[in-house]
Amino acid sequence: MSLAFLITTLIAVATPGTGVLYTMSAGLAHGRRASVIAAFGCTLGIVPQVVATVTGLAALLHASALAFEIVKYLGVAYLVFLAWSTLRDKSELVVSADAPRASATKIIVNAVLLNVLNPKLTIFFVAFLPQFATTPAQMVQLSAVFMAMTFAGFVVYGLFAASMRDQVLSRPRVMVWLRRCFAASFAALGVKLALT
Template sequence: MGVDFLLTALIVVIAPGTGVLYTLSVSLGRGLSPGLAAVVGCSFGIVPHLAAALLGLAAILHASAVAFQLVKYAGVIFLLWMAWKTLKETGTAGDGPEAPRGLVRIAVRGALINVLNPKLSIFFLAFLPQFVDPAAGNATAQMALLGLVFTVMTAAVFALYAVFAAAARSQILGNAAAMRWLRRVFAAAFGGLALRLASETR
């Protein structure tokens, strides 16, 4: 595993996307513990795509227009639902300890955000083989290790996003107008990501 892979993976992970947006939204709106639950969900949501790439299912998704469209529009609908839920939230949830059921719900939503993005499977299918060393043998094992490192890196970077967002939350928590506009911004961002996903092609 070379430095080139680590640097490239870090750039990909840091870049704003649905997972980053969801983590920031939850951390700012609810606090650190819910934000970390979002991190766990988003990270686990990567695993099915990694498995698909390793098993060759990503190639099927890439080749099949019907399969790609089904997963894509399921993701679009989910992102639009997330936009609506964010817009409808009221108050300053997260002032007290979050119930375990609430944390699980947050993690599940984070996982679904990534699971319902078909581009992730195709990304792994195209990205990981570039860093496989033929001389090292067992390309599948190498890809699995690279995917694991990518997932751990994602969790670490997203956790930093959650920590900083939760810290910034204290500055805006008492401002109802700021919280209201923040929800609108995140709702608009989820809606924008849904439109972008809808326009994606294989």
């Protein structure tokens, strides 16, 4: 494993995208536990991309304009759905031991879908992994390192957001604006993906 691979992976993981945004949103809305679950779900969502890359299915997506467009617009639709859901969410957020916990299953499913429906991640793996690995075993090994770094990085983002939760929730107007910002960010990422 080369230093170039580790540096490139660190840059890719540290650069905020849909996964970071979702993990931070979960941390702010539901706390530390939810942020770690969201980070796990986003990391789990990389597995199909790795399988597609190792088996060559990702190359088909890269080569077929129609397949790329289908996945791309499913991803756009899902990001717009997340934006709309975030904007419409008017539930009160409470920080207490009695507050109901967010559904881990729902958080994981949303996080996995974010990555599965992100064709840019597949294209990233198609362009990225072959530069550092020549065999499927090496690709799997490097993908595992990528996933570990993704999980660690997303947990840091999520825990930071969760640590700000008490301060944010004590000001309802701030929470309203944060929800709007997250919704706008999901929508902007959807538009960006649509224009890819």
